[in-house]
Amino acid sequence: MWDFLALAYPWIKSLHILSVIAWMAGLFYLPRLFVYHVERVAAGGDTDLLFQTMEHKLLRYIMNPAMIAAWIFGLLLVLTPGIVYWGSVWPWTKAAAVLGMTWFHHWLGLRRKNFVRGDNKVSGRHYRMMNELPTLFLIVIVFSVVLKF
Numbered sequence: 001m002w003d004f005l006a007l008a009y010p011w012i013k014s015l016h017i018l019s020v021i022a023w024m025a026g027l028f029y030l031p032r033l034f035v036y037h038v039e040r041v042a043a044g045g046d047t048d049l050l051f052q053t054m055e056h057k058l059l060r061y062i063m064n065p066a067m068i069a070a071w072i073f074g075l076l077l078v079l080t081p082g083i084v085y086w087g088s089v090w091p092w093t094k095a096a097a098v099l100g101m102t103w104f105h106h107w108l109g110l111r112r113k114n115f116v117r118g119d120n121k122v123s124g125r126h127y128r129m130m131n132e133l134p135t136l137f138l139i140v141i142v143f144s145v146v147l148k149f
């Protein structure tokens with residue numbers, strides 16, 4: 001098992017990076033859709049339903065599978081011998097930012113359900129501010145995995 005993980009390391013890392021890119025694309029785009037949805041779309045009309053469909057498909061067919069794949073390949077990298085030394089700081093800063101990213105994903109999923117029920121209470125300005133969170137997490141993650149302090 002450990003030998004296999006060591007041999008497959010470049011493949012697993014490539015798949016990890018691909019899934020992370022797809023996940024991040026959704027994490028950046030979905031809150032933007034929410035901004036336009038709340039500021040420009042009247043509840044109950046055709047455009048409301050169109051936005052709900054786009055949000056549903058983005059979350060279900062891109063973001064959810066990409067998040068699961070990023071976690072699976074990421075955890076395989078954690079199990080690969082010689083990759084993570086828990087005495088360093090970087091695995092902890094990365095783990096904290098990844099947990100933050102996962103929390104944000106679920107927060108967006110809950111807000112999507114609010115739009116479906118017609119009881120969204122979050123303003124466009126609030127969605128714009130929340131849209132900055134994945135950027136902050138991304139900066140922490142990239143410095144953690146590349147600088148490895």
Ligand code: HEM
Nearest residue numbers: 017020070071074075077078083084098101138141145146
């Ligand atoms: C979902 C849970 C995640 C886990 C368990 C995880 C774990 C890991 C591990 C152990 C490595 C190996 C580092 C190495 O090869 O030395 C890695 C690499 C990497 N991770 Fe993650 N990761 C996760 C999510 C993310 C996210 C959300 C991003 C970006 C937003 C990300 C970006 C990267 C990048 C760019 C690399 C390659 C770094 C390099 O070797 O140059 N990861 N990840």
